[in-house]
Amino acid sequence: MNQQEVARAVRRRQFLLQTAGLAGATAAFGLTGCETREDVKLDLLVASYDKSVGASIGDQWDKVVSTFEKQHAGIRINLERVPYDEIDRTLARRVEEGRAPDIAQSNIFAPYAEDGLLYDMTKLFDIVTQADFIRSFTEAGTVDSATYGIPFLASTPRLFYNKELFRRARVGGAPTSWDELRKAARALKSIGVKTPYGLQFGPEAADDEALSWLLAAGGGYMGDTAQYDFATAANTEALTWLRDEFVGEGLAGAAPAKLNRTDAYAQFLGGEIGMLIAHPVLMGAADQAKVPYAHAPFPGKDGGAAAPLGLSDWLMAFKRGGHRKECGTFLSFLYSGKSALAYGGSQSALPVTYSASDAATGNPSEQPLSAFVEQLSDAQFAPVNMRSWPAVRETIRADVGRAVTEGGEPGTVLAALDKAAAEAEVKAATS
Structure with a gap:
């Protein structure tokens, strides 16, 4: 044994x-x-x-x-x-x-x-x-x-995908890297799928979606000293890739900065979204709607399973x-x-x-x-054990979508998040 x-x-x-x-x-x-x-x-x-x-x-x-x-x-x-x-x-x-x-x-x-x-x-x-x-x-x-x-x-998400849409797009299976994720999204777009990947950067859960991508690129919200650290090279590269290689190609729908989790789940059930990060709760709804789905670990940027998000x-x-x-x-x-x-x-x-x-x-x-x-x-968590986290979370939800839309500057947005987090920390310490 x-x-x-x-x-x-x-x-x-x-x-x-x-x-x-x-x-x-x-x-x-x-x-x-x-x-x-x-x-x-x-x-x-x-x-x-x-x-x-x-x-x-x-x-x-x-x-x-x-x-x-x-x-x-x-x-x-x-x-x-x-x-x-x-x-x-x-x-x-x-x-x-x-x-x-x-x-x-x-x-x-x-x-x-x-x-x-x-x-x-x-x-x-x-x-x-x-x-x-x-x-x-x-x-x-x-x-x-x-x-x-x-x-x-508790919950932890995985990459859900519509097996029938994958079959029609001739995608062989679940993506295991970001390059494969992009190829799958391109194939889905080529057969007319409205939103190949449901990027949930709307205000309902943008902090969770963003953290999943940052973790997959080796980044995150916290530095080695247990303090907020947004404007890192890994985080900047991840959001830049999303802006240029994904959102910029129309692979994440028309308005990912406005797409909320509830709406994304509903669109997946309706066949309008080909794949998305989702929690196990989606399984029961997909079964009831008779959506042919499967799920896999969210892929790391360069391959393999990314560190999973914990909620x-x-x-x-x-x-x-x-x-x-x-x-x-x-x-x-x-x-x-x-x-x-x-x-x-x-x-x-x-x-x-x-x-x-x-x-x-x-x-x-x-x-x-x-x-x-x-x-x-x-599972890796957002800093839920920090007094300032609720305020920082709201700032992420409001601002992170701007980093990946046309003309967005990931480095600028991340630097602004660092500044907002520092201010939230000071306020929390005196409250």
């Missing part, structure tokens, strides 16, 4: 312990024991989703809460749903008003961690459960050497209510056994623990997820 198989066996043993209730029971009794106060109410603030692609994520909350309450007398969950696009603002307002929930879902956790408002993972989970979280995700949730952002509804929502436990033990009991339940699989292993989101990942890839009904799950350990 090689080292990888040994590690996998150890993780699977942890999963079996959890599904048998042993790990969850250890966490619960270790954190609460007989000291759990009667009739404690935990306020749980989560996001709700519309009926667009991926609407099913988060739908399991009612069942999870009901099952938890049946197994944990004396702890009641006050579940509140807020529309996804309002969750960050709602949480910020509640915290500002001194009404922070006990547990909340959000895209943002670093400011609350830096302000000392959150419990870190060591105060919530036992050692076995802490070790079961996929390391790349817990590292992304770490602020000042402690993990406060608990990964939830996650985050759960966090606030100190305000003084319910550390009860929060730990609920979260330990959520991330163990069948509960963990409910929030990962569907086509809406990926598991964030090794044990649930093993279970998802080992379940025949979940085999379509395997390729995505296998990318998780190597």
